[in-house]
Amino acid sequence: MTEYSSRMHTHRERYGLLWRFHLDWALLMGLLALMSVALLVVYSAGGQDYMVQQSMRFALGIAAMIVIAQVPPRLLKLWAPALYVIGIIMLVIVDVVGVIGKGAQRWLDLGFIRFQPSELMKIAVPMLLAWYFADRPLPPRLTHIAIAGGLILLPVGLIALQPDLGTALLIAASGFMVLWLAGLPWQLLLAGGIGVAGLAPLLWYFYMLDYQRQRVLTFLDPESDPLGAGYHIIQSKIAIGSGGLYGKGYFQGTQSQLEFVPERHTDFIFAVIGEEFGLLGGLVLLALFAFIIIRGLYIANQAQDTFSRLLAGALALTFFVYVFVNMGMVSGILPVVGVPLPLVSYGGTAAVTLLAGFGVLMSVHTHRRLLTS
């Protein structure tokens, strides 16, 4: 304990101010570096207006992160069920409004602000699961796993009804991460894998819409429809491939500047990075992501209670799922699903949610001393 206290002491001396605001310097540096890259690339891909817009969103997100970092994990744990219930209620409202409006509905219009409840669930679901497992012996018993599964599937089902398959899958993944870290038995994982594989054909025939099926087919053979559904992925691969080792240079990407790459400032922004900064740029970005994730896992491992550990670990791993799904899609190894590149793609709500998530991580890390004492 003395050794531990002295290390804390060192932290406080070296990073006193940051520590006082409950911020983790390493995570903060990583995130700021990532956001700087994002602004640079958004400038090239979308122009100055987009960059300014995005800066403002980042500022909002950082503010959210700082605020949440101040909230000690025990409070987060306390609020978790309430947050989850509120989220579910809003999802139901959104779905009902969507049915009335005869179309997809993802937004809740509160008059002064439009809010996407599924974004809230990205944090609320892992929080609730971490809460659920926190006071139970781990590895969990089958009944608890089943109940946890139900808690995951409820919001996932509601979001899938909107329909927003991408977000539904990401939230399922975040719940799964908690299960995994809580000690999901291997046999069950295997069985679950087989179950999902068995479920896939049912999804294909009964849930997926034509355009979604088309995306999967196109993924398997993009050249079959070069001007239609395959266009995105073909042009994106051309952009990345033509970038080569060093890239064509900032603002020099012909694929992106001449608008051959669709959605180049949102979901396909990595194609711009690959084209203008080449393999080196891509690897630097991957390294940044890896650093943030590893730091997140480290924080989780350092956490001193089960709730913090599970939540922190799940958030870090979910972040990676985002990265992998987006880059896998843009580079053509996964089908096209509407998942942005976290903290890089232009777009507001997702960035704020993600930064709020990192606020949770920072809170977990910087409130340890209080917990131990």
Place this chain on the structure above:
Amino acid sequence: MNRRMRMKDPVAETSLFFVRATIAAGVVGLLTLVLATRLFYLQIVEHHQYRTLADRNRISVQPIAPTRGLIYDRNGVLLAENRSSFALEMIPAKVTDIAATLDQLASIVTITDDDRERFAAERKQHRRDQPVPIRSRLSDREVAVFASNQHRFPGVTLTGRLIRYYPFGPQLVHALGYVGRINDKEWEKLDQNNYAATQHIGKLGLEKHYEDVLHGAAGFQEVETDVHDRVVRVLNRVPPIPGRDLHLHLDSGLQMAALSALGDQRGVVIAVDPNTGGVLALVSAPGYDPNPFVTGIDRLSYQGLLESPDVPLYNRALLGVYPPGSTVKPVLALAGLNTGATTIERKIFDPGWFKLPGDDRRYRDWVLNKGLPAHGWLDVRFAISQSCDTYFYDLANRMGIDKLSEQMQRFGFGQLTGIDVDEEVRGLLPTREWKRRARKDAWYPGETISVGIGQGYWSATSLQLVNAAATLANGGVRRELRMVDSIGSLDNAQKVSAPLAAVQPEVASPAYLEVVRGGMRDVVMASNGTARKAFVGVNYDAAGKTGTAQVTSYGQNEKYDATKIDERFRDNALFIGFAPFDKPQIAVAVLVENVIGGGASNAAPIARRVMDHYLAQSREPNAKRDQEPAHD
């Protein structure tokens, strides 16, 4: 583990979490490696291929049409020029509802039913991604209205192009030909790179014959385009090489004089400089305006031209074959002298008709039709000046068809004159072999008799006649006829093959020529010459030969009365001639279709006016020719 025994074990949970987190980190590392490998594969292994694809995306090569060479007359008068004109075009592949688009267009720009029909027809001939013309020659107002509405019509473009324009219209169409839109058949035979941006090609006449010279070479530019096909910048440009200009021997003033001399009659007037073979005037009347053909003539107007009884589309100068009649008598006389069938001194007695030995059929001389006395005794020179049929019946009979045909070939009959346009035809110079092949019949001596006065099976083009006149004029040298004098830009015209090499350096000895030319001089200048009246009061010496050719045959004793038969069956009037006699500068052939009277009264006066015009102009020493041609 028993259910009751289970409770939280912080140490075990910490290590469980550590194991799980480590496995997760391993998976994260593995998947990151997968992404990195994927990037390496795309950006290093397949880089070259994707680089090429990216360039193909952004760089497109656009052809640039060269400017078509202009056509000038000998005095620098512009005969064929390029005028800028705006047209509406549609790329069908970019339009979803073509009919609706046309309807909307019609609300702001005039689009007739005919335009629609032509558009539909042209659409079938074009690829879907190629522009198809909707309307050409938009007015300034239409251009402005469309330009401000352009956003409503994706796939429809307003293009400014240089369009061929023929300021002389119908007056020179048969001399110049015209250009029209390239059709599928032509496109297959063309160098498609060189014509990638060109819409028009020479269809007829000079425009067709000199297509290679006039067209030039296409240029191209490599442009960077964005995904909407908008040009962002030009990367590389190879300018087109403009087509070269043609400078003709033709004298537009002389052409006008010939046209006005012909009046509203149907016929041909061709004038040639006998020293070079250069064509000074080439009239085929009536003509038609070629300008609508350039952009696509509407069906109704075209139908009108096709059905006109005057057949204006028919190029009589190049395609028209007519019995040459008496105009060929000087040439036949030379043939007779060449072959020994007659001599300069030999005289025969003309009773007004000719009979083959042992045959009762009388071949009548033209004097009988006019109720004039027979010619009596005459030699070859007098026979020419009097156009005595009997003398030439006898001459042809003595030569026989084989020698006659062989001699006429020396003068170019039955052959192309080699003029630099493609449509020229050979006409028909009958031979024994021809008759066996074409008519499956033997040659009869009686048939030679009518050939002897330029009738029978013999049909010739006006080009062959003027060529014969030029050959007689310049002392027996037969040259190829040429429209184009030189090729090049206005400043540095490069002479091409002029004066032209002789095809036949000598058709007869000077002595024979002198006699025959003398006979032709008498036709025009002597008090009893057949064309004397037409040349009363000329201030130069000229020579010529009249002709009146039947277009249909009559019974032996049938009386021909032009005023009583259908106009289409009336005789054709002909005249060939040259002037001045001693040092000829112009040779002329005139043909007037279906006249009352003959060559002397219908064709000779036209030839005279042409000669008058040309010689009056050249008497002011090189007045016009040395002037700097007017530039626009």
